[in-house]
Amino acid sequence: MSVVGPDQLAAGFSLTPDQLDLQQRALAVGRELREDGAEWDRVDLAPYRQVCERMREAGLLGITMPTEYGGRGETALDYVVAVSSLIRTAQTWIAPEPLFCTTGPGVSMILLGDEPVRRKYLPEIVAGHLGCAIALTEPNHGSDLTYLETTAHRDGDHYVINGSKSYITGSGVNELYATFVRFDDIPGGRGVGALVVEADTPGFTTTKGPEFIGDRGIPHGDLHFDDVRVPAENLIVGAGQFARLMSAFNMERLHNASLCLGLAEAAYDEAATFVQNRQSFGRDIIEFQSVYHSLAEMWVKIEAQRLLAYRAGASAEGGRFPQAHDVTVAKLHGSKIMTEVTMASLELHGGYGVTTDYPIQRIHRDAITSVVAGGAPAVLKNSIAAMLFPDRRFPQTKG
Ligand SMILES: Cc1cc2nc3c(=O)[nH]c(=O)nc-3n(C[C@H](O)[C@H](O)[C@H](O)COP(=O)(O)OP(=O)(O)OC[C@H]3O[C@@H](n4cnc5c(N)ncnc54)[C@H](O)[C@@H]3O)c2cc1C
Incomplete structure (x- = not known):
């Protein structure tokens, strides 16, 4: 019987010996999770922290993050190899989700911030101790991101956030949310920037949201901001840097x-x-x-x-x-x-x-x-x- 095997995956693109090793590691870890993935889909609940810990042991967290923050300092191509290989054998999107939360857009956005916000969060995220979701979509706005209605206003050494987000993968599971907001009611893309919000901040709550037909096991739920005060140092980028x-x-x-x-x-x-x-x-x-x-x-x-x-x-x-x-x-x-x-x-x-x-x-x-x-x-x-x-x-x- 012939099924094209993992050793032939690199056909047409020359991966380095380290990348081939990474590919094999990811395929092997994915295989371990395959049966569990079916159950996580059935009950719509996955032990995200355990999966994250397994990925940490396998050396798959923080792949592209700089070494100065504890990351692996590897390339975005390494990231593609790891994510695609994990999901190929695990057959569940949850297997690569810890890679997303420690290397993906939320944590990458924090790299755009000043040194205090980087130092405050990146080492803990990259180590897998804190998960970072990304929150753009709102009940009334998805593709039209430049219309978003969640606002942030400066008040002394804090920003005060009001509004809500929907379809946020890992809502209620992650400890941090890289949140897109409109600063000072400035219209259009010019007003949009981002802040880090910690899940235990007063006024911040999550709800589970609708049941999904796929990508199950971790909620894609709603976030609610009711006068949520975050320290000014949690600024990632302000208005004018869309x-x-x-x-x-x-x-x-x-x-x-x-x-x-x-x-x-x-x-x-x-x-x-x-x-x-x-x-x-x-x-x-x-x-x-x-x-x-x-x-x-x-x-x-x-x-x-x-x-x-x-x-x-x-x-x-x-x-x-x-x-x-x-x-x-x-x-x-x-x-x-x-x-x-x-x-x-x-x-x-x-x-x-x-x-x-x-x-x-x-x-x-x-x-x-x-x-x-x-x-x-x-x-x-x-x-x-x-x-x-x-x-x-x-x-x-x-x-
Ligand atoms: C599984 C899943 C996970 C998600 N996770 C996250 C997350 O972690 N964080 C987050 O912020 N969001 C998340 N989202 C939300 C996702 O980013 C939005 O669903 C997506 O951006 C589309 O927005 P929308 O659903 O509001 O669709 P709408 O913007 O309402 O668009 C509906 C349809 O209208 C059409 N349309 C809209 N605008 C245009 C246009 N300008 N030109 C042509 N056609 C157009 C398209 O056909 C489009 O599919 C997730 C969604 C899913 C399904």
Whole structure:
């Protein structure tokens, strides 16, 4: 029986011996979590702290964070390799979530802050003692981030925050929230900046939010800010630096692109095993040419995604964050092929595909659930077209 193995994953892109070692470690840790992941999905509850501890032991936290804050000082490409490999074998998005909370956009944004906020939080986050979620989306605003309504006003040596956020992954689980706010009621993107909010600050509460069909186990819930006072030193960036903030946000899209790769690979692995074991009309179904071709089509899509995700990771070399063009292309392509590949694999499973006896239904649910996270496809297309035709941008705002 032939299923393409982990040793062949790097085909078409030359990884260093250290990166190959990282890949093997991540694949091995992911395998350990596979059975638990099915249960976390079923009961919609995961022991996040335990998973975080396992990732710390495996040396997978704070991958791109500078060594001066306890990080590993590795590259964004290492991050792509680790995240995609973990989810490929774990088949649960929760496996790489501690990497997201210790290397992803929230903690990357803190790197944009002044030294006091970095020193205060980064070592504890990178060590896995504090988790950092990212909070942009609001009940009335998602794609239209520049319209956000959560406000921050300076009061002496504090900022006072009012408003609410929704769909925040890790709400109620994480200790810190890198929160996008509008400073001093300044309209548009010019007024948007960010602050770190600690979960035990008076006036800050979380609620669980709606039940999700995929990406289950950790809440994607709501945050409420009722005159929440945070010290002025918790400022990440103030008004007028929206573009800088979004450069750190590119780590979110890099994470999404890596998840897309790993989930598509997981779906391929399941299909490859199933079609070599299931018989129909007296033969293994892999011997039907349409099935054979379906696997080849999945594989080509995965290979293209691997190259785009690796390129997006490599685009950060020499700089701190990956390039907007490369991460946006990789996330858009990844969302599309992840949905197609997981659906194709589910179809190849026949009726078994929609039973909970096989993991493909969960892999597909997780895939469609994560399509809009970090940016809806239509919004990513707007960004890409605007980069291609900078003098033909059209206003997104009404009037
Ligand atoms: C699993 C999951 C996890 C998430 N985790 C987080 C998190 O941790 N932190 C956080 O802040 N947010 C999080 N989100 C929220 C996510 O970022 C938003 O759902 C996303 O940005 C889209 O916003 P929206 O849902 O408000 O959709 P809307 O902005 O209402 O858009 C709905 C649809 O309208 C269309 N549309 C909107 N604007 C345009 C436009 N300008 N041009 C063309 N079409 C357009 C698109 O088709 C879009 O899909 C998460 C979401 C999911 C599903």
